[in-house]
Amino acid sequence: MNRNWQKVFELISKPERLIIGLMSGTSLDGLDIALCAINGSGAETKVRLLEFKTVGYSDEFKTEVKSIFSRRDADLQMVCLMNDKIGLIHGDMILEALDEWGLKPEDIDIIASHGQTIFHAPASLHGLPGYPNATLQIGDGDHIAVKTGIITISDFRQKHIAAGGEGAPLAVYGDYLYFSKKGEDRVMLNIGGIANFTYLPADNDAAKVFSTDVGPGNTMMDQFVQANYAGMHYDKDAMLARAGNVNEALLNGLKAAPFLNAGFPKTTGPELFNLHYLKEAQQGSGTLGNQGSIVLSNEDILATLSAFSADVIIEAVKRCFGDQAAPVIYLSGGGMHNPLLTERLKRGLPEARFLSTDDLGINPDAKEAVLFALLANETLVGGDIDFGGREGVPSITMGKISLPF
Structure with missing residues (x-):
């Protein structure tokens, strides 16, 4: 069996998983990194926030992101380049945080990465007949996984859209x-x-x-x-x-x-x-x-x-x-x-x-990063939660898995 999948099967059976949740919001202040210990799933989920920090972005990096953020005239080459660059930078920030906390990559089970939203286009906003809800977060999960050596779950919002939602908000x-x-x-x-x-x-x-x-x-x-x-x-x-x-x-x-x-x-x-x-x-x-x-x-x-x-x-x-x-x-x-x-x-x-x-019990500045750690845990071990089949609230698990090797 592929050793990546062997590790996935092993961590699914663990009573508690160490998951790093990442969040970078539209304010572009920096990357929120929350180290969570999570056991159980669904209504039985229990979370302990072990460590948290926000790593600020440099002015140069903010300028690069703003050049393609929420712009219909964004340079397609820069979108492509920044997708990879953000993944690499986030990977470096995670490794630096782990070193500061006295931990090694092999101590961590999963990274849950929200990515950086650069455009959000629900049908209610774009108003174009024949086109679906859409959203785009960049910061490639494969780059984070390979850079850190840690299995990474990312791109959560696409499944929400595919199942009939608008890709946001996921806090529910x-x-x-x-x-x-x-x-x-x-x-x-x-x-x-x-x-x-x-x-x-x-x-x-x-x-x-x-x-x-x-x-x-x-x-x-x-x-x-x-x-x-x-x-x-x-x-x-x-x-x-x-x-x-x-x-x-x-x-x-x-x-x-x-x-x-x-x-x-x-x-x-x-x-x-x-x-x-x-x-x-x-x-x-x-x-x-x-x-x-x-x-x-x-x-x-x-x-x-x-x-x-x-x-x-x-x-x-x-x-x-x-x-x-x-x-x-x-x-x-x-x-x-x-x-x-x-x-x-x-x-x-x-x-x-x-x-x-x-x-x-949750630092309010860490809440959204913890949210994505919870979503990743549900992707791995969650069962069915019925949110009533209402429009905009599909009963699903989310995220795409990137393997490090």
Whole structure:
């Protein structure tokens, strides 16, 4: 028998597997690396987060990724080259992390790699008749496997699309496996580049569970800061936005996208919510600063973008639970560190209780990387979980296996 498959069969029978989960989001901050010990599967899954770190990307590397990120005119040769380069760089980062943690590649059973999304194109967004939902993550799994010598599972989103989903969000699967609790309605709210949440019902009925994108999290704020403040990547602690004022006309203009009124589940990305979208909202609301229109400071625009991100989350939660929404909301993602955004969330949902996944034993910054470790574990040893056959939530396992030798 091929020795790779021999190892696969052996680790399937192990009571506990050491799995490294990787996540690189649309903010392009760096690579999240989570070392997890996982035993069981399905509703019996137990996870221990053993180590976690984020390895920052160099400015040069960020520029290379941005040259092909969310661009219809991306250079095809650069897409091809970066697919391999990202895999190699992620492989090096994993080896450096293992060395720092005093571990060797042979100590690790599996790597679960999300890859780097460079374009997300659900049919609801591209609107082209005859074309399916599509998404593209690069950072080749074979390169990671060969570089590290560790079996790698990657490209999770393609199976989701093939089975009738939109390729995102995938948090529904990991959130249900790890965070469900009988007797408590939970919202697992992740505010990354895009804000998304998973609804976990108090009765633990998997057929009621769903995960959905709701709109922009940090992406528009980050893009605006990077375009208007040299050397800054984001508005740390909302210091810039706090110096501004929310403009209601622009805020209403930002809320005009049909996506925001579409039913759940749904998915989106920076392909929609970007600086072009902001400019159109400014034009429509008379706040672009042209002759005869309102002139807003950069700080006013940032304050309004922060309010926009908070409001789309508030409105989405209320659609699920009503105006007196009182779920327990567990925060994760970079947006939870934005005090202006979270203050508005708490004012808009006064009956809700806000915690973080730290209160459930998972570092909120590590949550998405842990998610992919959970998905990889299900690929290997998971059984059938019935999510009710609803559109957008196929009952499947995901990921493609890359062997190192």
